[in-house]
Amino acid sequence: MTIMTLFRKYVFDDQYVWEFSELKKTNSTDHSYKRIWHGGFKTRASAVMESAAQPDRVEMDLAHALTFSDVVELWLREYEKSVKGSTYLRTKSIFENHFLTRDMFGDRPLADIDVQFVQEKLEQLNSRVFKARRCVFYLSQIFKYASLYGLIKDNLVDHCIVPADKSAIAVNNEPKYWELAQLKKFMTIIKGEYLGTTDMIYVFFKVLAYTGLRKGELLALRWQDIDFATKEVHVQRTVSRNKDGKQIITSPKTLMSDRYLALDNGTLDVLRTYYHLVQPASNAELVIMNKFGEMLCMTTCDKWLHHIITKYDLTPISLHGFRHTFASIAFEAGLDVKQVQFQLGHTNINTTLEVYSHVTKKRKHDGIKKFSNYIS
Numbered sequence: 001m002t003i004m005t006l007f008r009k010y011v012f013d014d015q016y017v018w019e020f021s022e023l024k025k026t027n028s029t030d031h032s033y034k035r036i037w038h039g040g041f042k043t044r045a046s047a048v049m050e051s052a053a054q055p056d057r058v059e060m061d062l063a064h065a066l067t068f069s070d071v072v073e074l075w076l077r078e079y080e081k082s083v084k085g086s087t088y089l090r091t092k093s094i095f096e097n098h099f100l101t102r103d104m105f106g107d108r109p110l111a112d113i114d115v116q117f118v119q120e121k122l123e124q125l126n127s128r129v130f131k132a133r134r135c136v137f138y139l140s141q142i143f144k145y146a147s148l149y150g151l152i153k154d155n156l157v158d159h160c161i162v163p164a165d166k167s168a169i170a171v172n173n174e175p176k177y178w179e180l181a182q183l184k185k186f187m188t189i190i191k192g193e194y195l196g197t198t199d200m201i202y203v204f205f206k207v208l209a210y211t212g213l214r215k216g217e218l219l220a221l222r223w224q225d226i227d228f229a230t231k232e233v234h235v236q237r238t239v240s241r242n243k244d245g246k247q248i249i250t251s252p253k254t255l256m257s258d259r260y261l262a263l264d265n266g267t268l269d270v271l272r273t274y275y276h277l278v279q280p281a282s283n284a285e286l287v288i289m290n291k292f293g294e295m296l297c298m299t300t301c302d303k304w305l306h307h308i309i310t311k312y313d314l315t316p317i318s319l320h321g322f323r324h325t326f327a328s329i330a331f332e333a334g335l336d337v338k339q340v341q342f343q344l345g346h347t348n349i350n351t352t353l354e355v356y357s358h359v360t361k362k363r364k365h366d367g368i369k370k371f372s373n374y375i376s
Helices: 044-052 070-077 083-099 115-128 132-148 167-173 181-193 201-213 216-221 265-282 298-311 321-333 337-344 350-363 362-375
Strands: 007-012 015-027 034-042 232-235 236-242 245-252 259-262
Touching: 007 034, 007 044, 007 259, 015 044, 034 044, 070 083, 070 132, 115 132, 167 259, 167 337, 181 201, 181 298, 181 321, 201 216, 201 265, 201 321, 216 236, 216 298, 216 321, 321 337, 337 350
Parallel strands: none
Antiparallel strands: 007 015, 015 034, 232 259, 236 245
16 A cells, blocks of 8 residues: 655745655554654755655554544545546645645644634635635545544534635736737737747647647647548647656546547648648657657746746736636637537536636626617
């Protein structure tokens, strides 16, 4: 069975450093143990490397789970079996960054955690994090697990008042997507910046903007997935990370994510031209790749976007914001909700409707004006 190692960050000399935990037996008869933290690492990666070199690590069992970090370790061990590596990694990072820290729950004994303590920590969390409710959900899972196995009486989170998520106010003030004019300006910039020099970057953003693909889906796209005759692309893979943080190509995020999408003539021409440019020289399988013809690092394209936004003083958005941009412009162009849902590969139509509501709010004055002109 896998032996779990916990990581967490803390402040030292006014900067964040990382530490990892190691279990040491204190009694060979009853298998009791103590948790030892090794710290001072500048990055999580360096802490991970050092932890892998530690010999004779002990695996804890349920009977000896005494602290919050113990229960987290046991819960994660079970959780890992039921989710994709990228989901596991993201969830584990929530605990590392928000709950395992020394000023939160850390190694606090379960016997010393009561409703009042949890309530204080929820308020502390909400003051730091925009989307605190999502973190609280996972915290609740820990106490639910501990209750299920009789380590505590019941789920302490159920007796707390969860503070309202401030993300709805704070994040809405920040742009999540571009208007049509902003996207056109961006496309003009990258065409002049990269076409004819670093064509792959232009191709990446052209396909991203005109299809609504997820970043991972585009990075996993192969030439054999594109049918130039039928003008379609088969989205059937995505780049993700496994539980160790290693980048891998895996199945799509959901069943709805496996889909055939139509390509417009302009995007198809860009892909065809690029195919004839790179294929004879490299015989590459991937459309977007690194200089060795292998899978591109996921953070590389984020750096491309950041470079252009900074250089040309554009309104900041993320790569995920291109999906929101696509949806917004698609609605304005007249596509219905089901069409946009299919294009984006959303399993839950409510995710698509969130974007739709943004567009309809923006256009409400135009709509009532058209109605008034019609009946006058």
